Amino acid sequence: MSLKEFDLSGRTAVVTGASRGLGQIFGRALAEAGADLVVTSRTVES
Numbered sequence: 001m002s003l004k005e006f007d008l009s010g011r012t013a014v015v016t017g018a019s020r021g022l023g024q025i026f027g028r029a030l031a032e033a034g035a036d037l038v039v040t041s042r043t044v045e046s
Helices: 021-032
Strands: 012-015 036-039
Touching (some): 012 021
Parallel strands (some): 012 036
16 A cells, blocks of 8 residues: 555644654654644654
8 A cells, every 4th residue: 555545635633752753654654645744742852
């Protein structure tokens, strides 16, 4: 299955723990699919 099959344009996703690990991977994938993102991490530096 390819991400090209998913069109999330016009949708908003909230991703917690987006600075690394699974959160980062999911955030990138959702952005690639066209979603607008709200991301969080534990520190500003992350």
